[in-house]
Amino acid sequence: MTSMLQRLEDYYDAVPRSAARAEAFGPLTLFVREGDGWPYYARPALGRTGTVSAAEVERVRARQRELGVPEAFEWVAETTPGLRAAVEESGLVVHEHPLMVLDGEGERVPAPDGVTVRMVGADDPVLPSAAAVPYAAFGVDPSPAAAAQLAARIDAGLTRLAAAVDATGTALCAGQHQPVGAVSEVVGVGTLPGSRRRGLGLAVTAALVADARARGGETVFLTATDADVARLYARLGFRTIGTALIAEPA
Incomplete structure (x- = not known):
């Protein structure tokens, strides 16, 4: 190993x-x-x-x-x-996903027009919509306590949250990285169905990478959905080092 x-x-x-x-x-x-x-x-x-x-x-x-x-x-x-x-x-049925680790500092990705990509704090007004985005993106009913739980994790330093926010102050895409010592995983990057194919996910991931590196992250990694998504993350400096396996009932 x-x-x-x-x-x-x-x-x-x-x-x-x-x-x-x-x-x-x-x-x-x-x-x-x-x-x-x-x-x-x-x-x-x-x-x-x-x-x-x-x-x-x-x-x-x-x-x-x-x-x-x-x-x-x-x-x-x-x-x-x-x-x-x-x-x-x-x-159980086993699904394969590229396991990727960041090389270098990561590439910057400009936000699309009309959108601001930024880190979100525990008291930020955009937190409730940012907390709800991954549930909507993955077709899951949101937990009533999702925003409060996420705020508590941000306050405790367990989670860092980034979001792509439109002019109305609503999160269109959001994601997290979860630091443990000098290692952090980028997780839960999701985009509202009506806002996809605008590069929001890549921009949010780039913001999370920059934040992880700025906070001392020596190892930043993620699991891509498939090879096509892995090619997108490769543009940020991620390379595949293995295969993450997820098993669930058919």
């Missing part, structure tokens, strides 16, 4: 713990969110050794069903190569 992939494994284990409890299942860890918000997932336990069986995957899935949370698993193919077979044997 390369030092970069190990650094990401450490991050993956650490970042959910600010909002979730960890339940141990031998070679797997299930993160269970405390309170409302995006649900978490199961992933390989940090420092685990040996293989994972389909029976062990099924134990986690049974617990997820008991808790009423999605039967979801996330991991990196290169660091846990044997997990895919066990997950698929249990009946």
Whole structure:
């Protein structure tokens, strides 16, 4: 395992713990969110050794069903190569996504006409609409407490939020990076359906990258949806170093 992939494994284990409890299942860890918000997932336990069986995957899935949370698993193919077979044997479908790390400082991207791209603080009037954008972008009903929870995370230094804001003060696109020490992941970049194909997502990602670097981020990474999206992120200086795998029921 390369030092970069190990650094990401450490991050993956650490970042959910600010909002979730960890339940141990031998070679797997299930993160269970405390309170409302995006649900978490199961992933390989940090420092685990040996293989994972389909029976062990099924134990986690049974617990997820008991808790009423999605039967979801996330991991990196290169660091846990044997997990895919066990997950698929249990009946889940595995999706592949490019795992990308930033080289250099990142490229600046100008905001489209009529839009301002900026960081959003906990007391910013645009926060409620910025908090709602990812839910609308991904077709999910928003949590009533989403804005308050996001404000609390911003205040605590756990999340940094950027948004593309129109002349009315409404967020059209928003995204976050979540720093843990010198590592931060860009997550949840989403654009309202009516505002897509304007370059807003790339501009917001560039703002998040600049903020992460300015705040001491030595490793900035993200997971692209597919190869086409990865080519867009490559314009900012990201390169693919592995494959992120996400498993869920068919």
